[in-house]
Amino acid sequence: MRVVLDTNALIYYLFSDQSLHKKARELMNRASFWVVPDLVLHELIWFLKGSGLTKEDAMEVLLLVLTDRRTTLSQVTREDYIEAISLLSEESMKNMEDVVILTFAARRSLPLLTFDENLKKLAEEIGVYVII
Numbered sequence: 104m105r106v107v108l109d110t111n112a113l114i115y116y117l118f119s120d121q122s123l124h125k126k127a128r129e130l131m132n133r134a135s136f137w138v139v140p141d142l143v144l145h146e147l148i149w150f151l152k153g154s155g156l157t158k159e160d161a162m163e164v165l166l167l168v169l170t171d172r173r174t175t176l177s178q179v180t181r182e183d184y185i186e187a188i189s190l191l192s193e194e195s196m197k198n199m200e201d202v203v204i205l206t207f208a209a210r211r212s213l214p215l216l217t218f219d220e221n222l223k224k225l226a227e228e229i230g231v232y233v234i235i
Contacts, residue, residue, distance in 0.1 A: 105136040105175075106234055107208040109201070109217035110146040113139070117164055123218055130216055130234055137173045140207045142200060144168070144176065183207045190229070198222075205231060 108131070115127035131137065147168070151161040168174055186206040191199065201222045208215040214232040217223060226233045 104134050105138055105213055106131075106134040107138045107140065107204065107211070107213045107215045108143055109204055109215060109219060109222065110143045110150070111218045112216045113143060113147055113168065114150055115218060117167065127218070134173065134216070134234075136175055137171070138175050138177055138208075138211070138213060139168065140177055140179050140204055142179050142203055142207075146200060177207075179203060179207055180210075183210060186210065190225070205229070 112127050112131065115121045115123040116131050118124065148165070151164060169176070183203055183206045187199065187202040190202050190206065198221065201219060202225070205215060205222060205226055209229055209231045214234050215226055216234040223233045
């Protein structure tokens with residue numbers, strides 16, 4: 104099974120001190136392929152910058168993701184952004200990145216693995232299957 108990863112799922116998977124670490128590991132280990140939008144990788148980098156990890160440890164985390172045989176890094180397209188803009192309401196503008204990840208999954212007819220309750224709700228509204 105191929106699954107699009109949201110940033111929070113990746114963070115929960117990678118860091119054992121996260122509350123949903125076990126659940127994320129269980130769900131991600133069921134997938135044959137992790138489709139990682141480049142936007143998710145950028146968000147992971149932003150997270151790592153603020154995490155207090157050393158540069159070496161942060162680079163090791165990135166390499167763990169990038170070299171995992173299940174990882175497919177995929178580019179978010181202009182069309183993904185345009186569709187995301189059409190889904191945004193004024194109050195959800197602060198969640199633009201999440202909506203882009205959702206439209207990325209929708210346009211490729213792939214399930215989404217996320218722990219974000221608001222994103223799950225929007226995914227249901229537009230017919231994207233969410234792995235829970």
